[in-house]
Amino acid sequence: MTPSRSQIRGLVNDYLERHPVENGHLQPLVSALEEPADPTSRSTLPGHITCSAIVIDHDQRVLHIHHRASGLTIPPGGHIDPDDRTPLATALREVHEEAGIAAGDLCLTTQLLDGPVDIDIHNIAARPSTGEPEHQHFDIRFAFYLAHAVPPQPALQDAEVSGARWLALSEVTSPTLRAKLLQAQLDGQPEPVNASALIHDGAGRYLLHLRDHKPGLIWEPGAFALLGGGRTHDDQNLENTLLRELSEEVPDLRLEDLAPYAVEEATSIDGLRVPIQVFTGSWRGNPDRLRLHEGVLLRWFTPDELDRLRLSPATRALILRHAAENLPDGEPVAAPPAGDGGSRTVLVGVGVHLHLQDDEGRVLLGLRHPESRYAGNTWHYLAGRCEQESAIACLVREAWEEAGLLIDPANVELAHVVHIVDSPGEQPLMQLVFRARRWKGTPEVREPDKCLTWRWWPPHELPDRLVPYARTAITAITEGRPYSQLGW
Structure with missing residues (x-):
């Protein structure tokens, strides 16, 4: 089905809200x-x-192809076909046909x-060989990131295309597009654009949503899935995305202990790769009493x-993983007293710590509350005790709960291990000290009863009042x- 006028008009109106100075330039398209x-x-x-x-x-480079007919080196694109569901679907079809790059x-x-990154109107010369007169193209341009670090080798459509090049943003051939790309500060790094909720009752049950069976209109039609949806320009972060989606889908649902858990991938209706930030949250009610919109x-x-x-393999694996990490009614096993000469088995506790360094190489530390049971009024890593969960899941949860930092487990690596006995008999x-290479958010105090402030410290100018093993770890790293x- 060809894209409708109302659909295209919505894209254009949203674009003009972001770029009101182009109202005059795009008047021919609005009139059409x-x-x-x-x-x-x-x-x-x-x-x-x-x-x-x-x-x-x-590497922030843009794919350009050389068209035989026009002699121009431009991004892949072309006319809308009758079977194209949306303008975005047209763009994806064209890049696949002309350069062999699939939507996935x-x-x-x-x-x-x-939404479009740019809309441009340009003149097309007459082609006497085909009887095509001079006319205009109202070109709607959509931006995509490569899902993988290594660019696929373009499989060019020989009938229309004679070469391909990856150009830096500053070398993009279209002046209007070049300006928009530089303004948007596109870094080429894929990030989650959807958010979902893995909802459990703490007793081994998981809440699943049966979707409408409407193929071509919604994801995974007729299947069970997690609640959630896509980010909008009004959402400040992915937690806001999830809360907005839940309020639209199930307005009476109120989750507890909401925290980021994992980043998963799905495939959109158009075949795009979609990174999804999955949050965990607990709820113990009767779903039959909820209003489902x-x-x-x-x-x-x-x-x-x-x-x-009927459930996607990724969702099934996610639930099974969470279930294995969170046994119903599970309690951490306490360590027995240490025996003389090590004659008894002593269980070792596990703590996780976050080693973050900013662009200047400074390390993030928090000043613990004076009344903290451990290390009061002393600087320390963002840290927590690992319970019925994996170490990295614990780290991701603690980073969110304590400082509002969103960390993808894929960006976490083990940096150092300190095996410690604080005092005899303990x-x-x-x-475990983990380094996160990338994160989202600015450190904020979210648990003021535990931490008074966050601060970045140069490794060679650490505070005097610093937990000793944290100092040891920073020096060792x-x-x-x-x-x-x-x-x-």
């Missing part, structure tokens, strides 16, 4: 949308709509989402029932040593 002739048909003159794909790799190799940008129903399921459901602790031990 009010005329009786189909603005998406290439036979409509004096102008019609085309769509282009602006593919950006991880691309994802949306967080800055622009599914989207989908068919909500039901509780236990992990052993998942094989009976439980030994294995303190600077020197490239992976292991330390204290108190043995």
